[in-house]
Amino acid sequence: MMKMEKDELKSYEKAFLLTEDALGFAEKLVKEKAKVLDIANAVESRIMDIGGKPAWPVNISINEIAAHYTPSINDQLALKDGDMVKIDVGVQVNGYLCDRAFTVCIGKKTHPLIEASKKALEECLKLFVPGTKVCEISQVCEDTVNKLGFNVIRNLAGHRIDRYSQHESPSIPNGKNSMKDEIEAGKVYAMEVFVTDGSGLVVESSPAEIFQYNSDSPVRMWEARKLLELAKGDFEQLPFTRRWISGISPLKIDMALKQLLQSEAIIEFPPLKEESNGMVAVTEKSVIVK
Numbered sequence: 001m002m003k004m005e006k007d008e009l010k011s012y013e014k015a016f017l018l019t020e021d022a023l024g025f026a027e028k029l030v031k032e033k034a035k036v037l038d039i040a041n042a043v044e045s046r047i048m049d050i051g052g053k054p055a056w057p058v059n060i061s062i063n064e065i066a067a068h069y070t071p072s073i074n075d076q077l078a079l080k081d082g083d084m085v086k087i088d089v090g091v092q093v094n095g096y097l098c099d100r101a102f103t104v105c106i107g108k109k110t111h112p113l114i115e116a117s118k119k120a121l122e123e124c125l126k127l128f129v130p131g132t133k134v135c136e137i138s139q140v141c142e143d144t145v146n147k148l149g150f151n152v153i154r155n156l157a158g159h160r161i162d163r164y165s166q167h168e169s170p171s172i173p174n175g176k177n178s179m180k181d182e183i184e185a186g187k188v189y190a191m192e193v194f195v196t197d198g199s200g201l202v203v204e205s206s207p208a209e210i211f212q213y214n215s216d217s218p219v220r221m222w223e224a225r226k227l228l229e230l231a232k233g234d235f236e237q238l239p240f241t242r243r244w245i246s247g248i249s250p251l252k253i254d255m256a257l258k259q260l261l262q263s264e265a266i267i268e269f270p271p272l273k274e275e276s277n278g279m280v281a282v283t284e285k286s287v288i289v290k
Contacts, residue, residue: 001032004186009274009288011095011252012188012288015052015096015097016098016198016286018050018052018099018185018257019052019090019091019099019177019286020082021220022046022052022089022091023087023100023102025042025043026043026087026089029042029043030079030085030087030104031079032079032080032081034078034079035071035076035077035078035079036062036071036074036075036077037074037075037077038071039060040057040058040071041243043058043087043089043150044057047089047091051094052091052092054089054090054091054092055090055097055099055238056166056210056239057209057240057244058070058088058089058238059085059087059088059148059210060085060086061079061085061271061272062079062084062085062086062199063083063084063279064273064277064279065205065271065272065273065280066069066153066194066196066272066274066276066280067086067156067202067272067282068088068210068269068270069271070241070243071206071243072209072243074138075243079106081106081107082106082107082108083105083106084103084280084281084290085104085105086101086102086281086282087103087104088100088101088165088282088284095163095236096163097165097168097286098161098286099161100190100285100286101283101284103117103280103281106247111280111281112148112149113196113197114161114281114283116148116149116195117145117195118200119148120140120144120145120147120152120193123141123144123218124137125191125257128183128189128289129289130182131182131183132172133179133180133182134177134179134180134181134183135176135178135179137172137183137191138172138173138176141174141193142174142175142180145174146194151197151199152174152193152195152200153194153195153201153202154173154174154175154200155175155201155202156173156199157173157192158171158189158192158193159189161189161286164236164238166239169278172189172191174192174193176289184288186230186257186290187261187288187289189286189287189289190284190285191286191287192282192283193283193284194280195280195282196274196278196279196281197278198274198275198276199274199276200278200281201275202272202274202275203272203273203275204270204271205230205270205271206270206271209241209242210239210241211231211239211240211241211242211260211266211267211269212238212240212242212266212268212269213231213235213265213266213272214215214264214265215264215265216228217260217263217264219256219259219260219263219265221252221256221259223248224255224256224259226256226264227245227257228266230245231266239269
């Protein structure tokens with residue numbers, strides 16, 4: 001049975017507390033006519049003000065967009081009545097991460113999709129004890145959602161978290177599977193339940209605004225080399241967005257990102273869209289297994 005080191009546990013616990021604060025702060029900002037850019041900037045500033053660092057750009061994914069939408073530099077998108085707004089927040093303390101998400105339907109106190117996501121997550125979290133198999137969690141997830149009249153998104157999953165790494169194996173799919181990996185003591189997991197009234201699959205959309213360091217690759221542009229330094233150093237090899245980049249002109253940022261993607265020095269995370277344009281809700285929580 002693996003036990004977490006004291007300093008590691010302390011950092012995780014602080015990240016969890018700060019994420020709770022950031023979620024409460026974000027929830028108050030999610031209302032009709034609010035601009036997604038203002039929300040993202042405010043939440044990311046809040047995280048830094050209270051002593052943490054954003055583990056990735058705040059995701060604000062609306063309606064059929066399930067995940068990985070973060071506003072661009074001059075994003076004018078504003079929330080409107082009836083929007084299904086998913087906020088995904090990550091906080092890191094000394095590289096130790098917490099990953100949380102919630103959904104709000106603008107103009108309504110709740111929504112059946114949101115309630116289904118919350119209920120399925122609640123049932124899944126009961127199984128996060130040493131020895132539980134991934135397939136057992138996934139079965140409870142899909143069965144709970146199906147009983148409430150909806151579909152899970154079968155190609156999205158919860159996951160293990162490690163230091164400076166937001167996605168480690170095993171993944172914990174929303175849909176049924178035969179994975180025998182077991183939940184382990186001393187590990188941290190993020191369980192996220194995506195619920196839809198659509199077909200239950202996501203496809204990549206565009207444009208991508210979230211990127212992450214991948215490897216040291218030779219690139220010709222000075223701006224590309226500078227950006228790679230930022231990705232590896234300032235952003236600590238965690239996901240970043242062009243909103244965070246200063247000292248390089250927007251045109252040169254685009255050219256540098258293109259060059260870095262072509263050389264596989266960085267990777268991108270395009271927005272994920274429900275393939276049948278179904279509405280999507282998500283609820284996510286991180287847990288330390290003891």
